[in-house]
Amino acid sequence: MATILLIVLVLIVIGALPTWPHSRSWGYAPSGIAGLIVVVLLILLLTGRL
DSSP states (O other): OHHHHHHHHHHHHHHTSSOSGGGGGGTTHHHHHHHHHHHHHHHHHHHTOO
């Protein structure tokens, strides 16, 4: 379950990159937030708490 969640969050990070014209003004905030969530989940996975 945790592996599937991690894969989904990695896809969210890739999808949040500002490559479309309407999202260029957003900067890297959406992918930064999703990346932070991925890092926290990865730490929880490695410590065995998830």
